[in-house]
Amino acid sequence: MEPRILTVPMNPEFFPETALLLGGVIAGILALRHLFAREPGPALRVGGIAVACIVLALFLGRSGWIHSNYGRQSKPMVLLPASTPSPDEARFMSLALGDVILRVAPSERYVLSVEGKRFLTLDAPKSGMSVTCDLADDDGRIVGRIRRNTPERYPVRTSRPDTHTMLLQDAEGHEIFGVRYLGPTQVQITGSFHAAGLPEPVLVSTQRGVHWKGGGVPPGTRIDLTPQGKGRIDFERSGLIRVLP
Incomplete structure (x- = not known):
């Protein structure tokens, strides 16, 4: 031997x-x-x-800052879909913002903004999904930061109960962000998001729907944006939601 x-x-x-x-x-x-x-x-x-x-x-x-930098350089752990799509579902993507469903044209990247200020990016190639965003408290101050599924700098606790779910909690144990990749054509997002240059956060919850400065959508609403094609999904001060090139 x-x-x-x-x-x-x-x-x-x-x-x-x-x-x-x-x-x-x-x-x-x-x-x-x-x-x-x-x-x-x-x-x-x-x-x-x-x-x-x-x-x-x-x-x-x-030092969390030093080792979070190392983590940022490492390959991120992508979210995998929990199910496979049906042929009909492959023609669109359902973005479930809390209990508000936005049906959009399928793409490998979904960018959401308020008045042109980006607050959420979902990269969704076939290999899996990654999330990039800044999280805010009720006063609009940043309390968490995620870069391609990697939390950075702020004292948050990450939970990955399965391969298609990621949850973030603040120092007090309150959930401040959640993403559930339910399938290749459906993802659910909750959280309070910071958009650079805007004093108020974008609130996304199952109880209140989606709220941003100047507008809001109640829970249970379904909006079909697929006729507008691919592009950035912009929430306007007037209350409209449009897909911009």
Whole structure:
């Protein structure tokens, strides 16, 4: 029988922390040698380096900003559809904004905006769906940020109960965003979204429908936008919803 070598894979994300910890341990050993040799000056200097390396390694290891940057560079985990479409469904895409259904022309990207200010992007190639958006509180302040299914910077908790669902909760445990990829031609979105340059958030919920500055759509509404073709779905101050090129 051939001997086997046990290897433990390591995430390259934590190489800097590992190097700092190793350097801190080596410096600590050297500091002890100087101390036993009754050389207090060098012992203090090398000991200080050891402490600095260990403290910096711990700081980097707990830094969400640094490791979220690494996650952003990694391949995002796409959402997979929960079902397969029927031949009739393949002619359109149903965007369920809470309990408001927008039927639009099928595309590999769906961009939603208010008065030209983008607040939600859905990339939906055959390989799976990814979401990009900024989330806001009731006052319009950003409380969460998602870039291609990857949360960034803000203290949010992500939940992936299955391959077609992603949920985000704030620090207090309140759900601030949800996406459910129900099928290749149907996706459900809920949340409070930030549009750059606008003071008020875009509210999307099953109880209240869709509300934005200047307009709103009550829950249970069905709107067919397929005759307008592909393009950006814009919610206008007048209350109209149009597909723009």
